[in-house]
Amino acid sequence: MCATLLIDNGIVLTFGDPGRVVPDGAVLVRDGVVAAVGPREEVRSRLEPTETPEVVDARGAVVTPGLVNAHMHLYSTFACGYAPAPSHNFKEILENLWWPLDRALTLDDVRLSALVPAARCLLAGVTTLVDHHASYGATHGSLDVVADAVRSLGLRACLAYEVSDRWGEQAASEAIAENESFLAGLSARGDPDLAGLFGLHASFTLSDRTLQRCVQAARRVGSPGFHVHCAEDLADVEDARGRGFAGAVDRLHAAGILGPKTVAAHCIHVTGAEAATLAETGTLVVTNPQSNMNNAVGVADVAGLLEAGCVVGIGSDGMTADILDEVRAAVFTRRQETRDPTRMFAEAVRMITVTNPSLASHLFGRTLGVLREGAAGDVVVWDYHPPTPLHEANVGGHVVFGLPASRPRTVVCSGRVVVRDGALPGFDWEAVAREARPLAQALWERM
Numbered sequence: 001m002c003a004t005l006l007i008d009n010g011i012v013l014t015f016g017d018p019g020r021v022v023p024d025g026a027v028l029v030r031d032g033v034v035a036a037v038g039p040r041e042e043v044r045s046r047l048e049p050t051e052t053p054e055v056v057d058a059r060g061a062v063v064t065p066g067l068v069n070a071h072m073h074l075y076s077t078f079a080c081g082y083a084p085a086p087s088h089n090f091k092e093i094l095e096n097l098w099w100p101l102d103r104a105l106t107l108d109d110v111r112l113s114a115l116v117p118a119a120r121c122l123l124a125g126v127t128t129l130v131d132h133h134a135s136y137g138a139t140h141g142s143l144d145v146v147a148d149a150v151r152s153l154g155l156r157a158c159l160a161y162e163v164s165d166r167w168g169e170q171a172a173s174e175a176i177a178e179n180e181s182f183l184a185g186l187s188a189r190g191d192p193d194l195a196g197l198f199g200l201h202a203s204f205t206l207s208d209r210t211l212q213r214c215v216q217a218a219r220r221v222g223s224p225g226f227h228v229h230c231a232e233d234l235a236d237v238e239d240a241r242g243r244g245f246a247g248a249v250d251r252l253h254a255a256g257i258l259g260p261k262t263v264a265a266h267c268i269h270v271t272g273a274e275a276a277t278l279a280e281t282g283t284l285v286v287t288n289p290q291s292n293m294n295n296a297v298g299v300a301d302v303a304g305l306l307e308a309g310c311v312v313g314i315g316s317d318g319m320t321a322d323i324l325d326e327v328r329a330a331v332f333t334r335r336q337e338t339r340d341p342t343r344m345f346a347e348a349v350r351m352i353t354v355t356n357p358s359l360a361s362h363l364f365g366r367t368l369g370v371l372r373e374g375a376a377g378d379v380v381v382w383d384y385h386p387p388t389p390l391h392e393a394n395v396g397g398h399v400v401f402g403l404p405a406s407r408p409r410t411v412v413c414s415g416r417v418v419v420r421d422g423a424l425p426g427f428d429w430e431a432v433a434r435e436a437r438p439l440a441q442a443l444w445e446r447m
């Protein structure tokens with residue numbers, strides 16, 4: 001890794017609030033951190049007289065910070081092409097596909113399942129991932145396998161193992177232990193680009209006793225918060241109501257799960273009072289529009305959650321590694337549902353340019369996802385030469401309708417160039433696929 005990197009000659013979008021557009025701009029990254037952002041000459045003047053940086057010529061194209069995916073399942077890779085039994089609702093989808101899959105995974109499957117989408121993330125300009133992992137076929141050590149896979153490519157990740165009672169008490173205990181040992185081992189790794197949360201599946205597959213054991217274990221190991229699915233489907237809400245709560249949010253709140261470092265994915269079926277609870281606790285709500293459409297579970301009322309004061313970011317829930325795809329889906333699904341083409345534009349743009357960066361910064365304890373002095377040196381040079389004017393007032397239009405039609409040419413994470421000329425140096429797609437296919441076949445036969 002070159003200690004100093006100069007990304008020169010680009011149209012720099014800084015993201016953040018307020019975001020800036022620097023038309024003839026550059027970014028200087030020194031020792032993994034952004035040292036300067038601004039007009040080219042100004043940035044060049046910040047070089048030390050003896051400093052000879054590696055120069056990346058953006059050739060007049062758009063430059064952004066690395067993107068953040070706030071809820072992902074790397075382990076879902078081997079589901080592609082598998083034909084589960086007909087599944088007519090969300091619970092049947094879990095029972096026929098996801099749960100049999102996670103119970104059949106080996107550590108080798110976990111490694112390859114992580115490697116493929118991690119590579120795709122980087123090629124889509126995503127440098128920070130908040131992942132939610134399950135591999136009940138091989139629980140012990142699985143988070144370390146995921147961590148090693150993603151870090152080998154240079155992707156930053158916050159990992160969690162989803163505790164659930166669905167495979168019995170012994171399996172839940174092993175899942176709790178996996179969270180604990182991974183979280184406890186983080187400081188020994190000393191890697192600022194690796195973080196963890198205590199993972200939980202969802203209220204409806206967790207007994208009161210298991211929830212309490214998780215809270216105690218998280219406290220023991222000093223976990224900053226939890227990563228949980230919440231009110232994704234009405235089944236989760238009905239289960240919580242059957243236990244005497246207003247809904248899934250209400251139950252998780254009563255159990256002590258919610259808080260400013262807890263990620264609650266989906267939050268579709270929430271009452272007004274529950275939205276207020278999510279806001280008051282500072283819980284990090286993450287919406288996942290493509291997955292919601294695919295599972296036919298409903299459309300999250302993002303505008304309503306924002307109005308209630310919630311923090312709402314966006315994730316892809318295993319559906320894609322390309323988070324800009326999700327941003328577009330967030331816009332389109334809401335508009336189609338309401339038949340109102342004025343909906344969700346500003347909210348969607350804010351999620352990817354402001355909220356996801358601040359959410360990730362909060363989880364990692366350092367500034368991420370924005371181009372600002374002192375932020376992590378994550379930079380993407382896109383193969384995007386805007387054919388129309390691009391300025392601070394219309395950045396959103398280019399993020400939703402321009403950037404997604406292009407690909408990143410160069411991606412830098414913490415000062416390390418991880419994508420060059422649109423490819424991952426040293427990563428052999430053919431070899432990875434050749435190793436993965438027989439493992440996936442064997443997995444399907446065990447499901």
Ligand SMILES: [Zn+2]
Nearest residue numbers: 132229265317
């Ligand atoms: Zn999920």
